[in-house]
Structure formats: structure tokens, C-alpha cells
Amino acid sequence: MAKRVPQRMCVVCRKMRNKRDLLRLVRRDGEIRLDAIGKMPGRGFYVCKDPACIEALWKGRRLEQQLELKALEPACKDQLKEQVMAEALRWQQEQAAELQRQQRLAKGETTVLLPDGRAVRRVIKDGNHKSL
Numbered sequence: 001m002a003k004r005v006p007q008r009m010c011v012v013c014r015k016m017r018n019k020r021d022l023l024r025l026v027r028r029d030g031e032i033r034l035d036a037i038g039k040m041p042g043r044g045f046y047v048c049k050d051p052a053c054i055e056a057l058w059k060g061r062r063l064e065q066q067l068e069l070k071a072l073e074p075a076c077k078d079q080l081k082e083q084v085m086a087e088a089l090r091w092q093q094e095q096a097a098e099l100q101r102q103q104r105l106a107k108g109e110t111t112v113l114l115p116d117g118r119a120v121r122r123v124i125k126d127g128n129h130k131s132l
């Protein structure tokens, strides 16, 4: 049975997404942190790992409102944005690599497990098997 992936909502675009496709920001003891695993205690909210949503969140006072803060030091706000963007970009690269892997599979390139446990990659073309 497939494991149910918890869903959370991005505060910017209001889309429900898998929790692992979102970043969580948490305010605790006067500090704002990027919660990579989504388990930090404190007041938190979620945003897509999408530069468009992150940019929108950093515009005006939106971030402050989400964190229920009167003000956020500009230097601190910039630093946090850098961190969040870096995490979003890293995730996008991972997604792109996964997509490439799936495209290779769709093209008929596959891993064949031999009876003795050795794995070989093969490309299946026109019904002929060619070892790589």
C-alpha cells in the first residue's frame, strides 16, 4: 500500500503540495529558521520551493506578516532569502535529475538484474538488446 504523503499549503500561491515539496520557515525565541525537515517546534508556515513564490513572499511586508513580526532587520531578511533560495534551487536540480532518469527509462534504457544478482544497464532498441 502506498504511504500517504502529508499535504501542506503554500502561503503565497495557496496550492496544496506534498510536504517535502515545500520549505518551512519557523519563528522561535526571536529567531527565524529554515526548517529543512519540517519538524522544528515553533510558529511556522510553508512556501513552495519555487523562486516565484519565494520572491513574492519577500516583497513588502508579507514575510513579517506571516511570522507575526512588526519588523525584520533588512540584513537578516536578505540572509534568510539567500538561504531559502539556495535550498529551492538545490531541490530544483534534484527534480531535474530525477526527470532525466525517468526520461531515460521511458526511452527503454533500463537496469536488468541478472539471476546471479549482477545489475546491467541495457538499451532496448527495435527489440534488440545491447549491453552498455
Ligand SMILES: [Zn+2]
Pocket (backbone or CB within 6 Å): 010, 011, 012, 013, 014, 015, 047, 048, 050, 053
Ligand atoms: Zn507557492
